[in-house]
Amino acid sequence: MAKLTKKQKTLAVLDAEKAYNVDEAIALLREHASKKFDETVEVAMNLGVDPRHADQMVRGMVSLPSGTGKDVKVAVFARGDNAEKALAAGADKVGAEDLMEDMQAGNLDYDRVIATPDMMGVVGRLGKVLGPKGLMPNPKLGTVTPNVEQAVKDAKGGQVEFRVEKMGIIHTGIGKLSFKDEDIKANFKALTDAIVRAKPSGAKGKFVRKISITSTMGPGLKVDLAEVEGA
Known part of the structure; x- marks a missing residue:
């Protein structure tokens, strides 16, 4: 008989149908965490929308109060004073046509691309490059x-x-397992509140259908919908 992997053993002792509160879920993720690296905590929300319809698209930005625990690489399209301000604020790369050519050559190792309005004529030429990666300003x-x-x-x-x-699902990282419990919970609340507020006009019936939380190597755990206001 084949030996069970650590993850299979974990799943065998967990109740796949139980909906946990956030405190219980975090404790279980810590209990079954890898000792080799700091795992990312991720949230998945199944929503009652069909994003093929424009009036059911759910998209937005949210500031996680405890940060992400990740070094975010940012590229900025700007000139003059704006370019200097972007560099002073910590941008990893700032440019104009030179940055566009660099990206066209395949240098796209960025998590966020930002542009001033006057630079969109340049950025527009990168639609086929940035669009598929979700990086288009x-x-x-x-x-x-x-x-x-x-x-x-x-x-x-x-x-x-x-x-x-x-498929109507949002996946987003909300920090690291090395974060304090209260920091993970604050980020969870900030994300779920923002998604609930972003409910589109075309969404009918129950908006939040299911929520789960996991870590990079950990089990996926269902979260009680009562943990999310407006769910």
């Missing part, structure tokens, strides 16, 4: 803005984007 998300200094600080300080996938 968007004024609705605050990544096309004259205030690039604040946008860079927000990106570096724990702001994350959430976007519903084809």
Whole structure:
């Protein structure tokens, strides 16, 4: 008989149908955590939407109060004073046509791309490059803005984007298992509150259908919907 992996053993002793409160879920993730690295804590929300319809798309930004625990790489399209402000705020790369050519050559190792409004003529040529990676600057998300200094600080300080996938699911990291319990809980609440507020006009019936929380190597645990206001 084949030996069970550590993850299979974990799943065997957990109740797959039980909905845990956030405190219980965090404790279980810690109990079954890897000792080799600091795992990322992730949340998945199944929503009652069909994102193929424009009036059912769920997308936005939220600032996680405890940060993400991740070094976010930010590229900024800007000139002159705005370029200097972006660099001073901590941007990893700032440029104009030179940055566009660099990205066209395949250098896309960034988590966020920001642009001033006057640079969108240049950025627009990168639609086929940035679009599929979800990196295209968007004024609705605050990544096309004259205030690039604040946008860079927000990106570096724990702001994350959430976007519903084809099957009506949002997956987002909310920190690391090394965070304190209260910090993970604060980030969980900030994310879920933001998603509930982003309920689109076309959503009918129950909006939040299911919530689960997991870590990189850990089990997926159902979270009691009562933990989320408005769910």
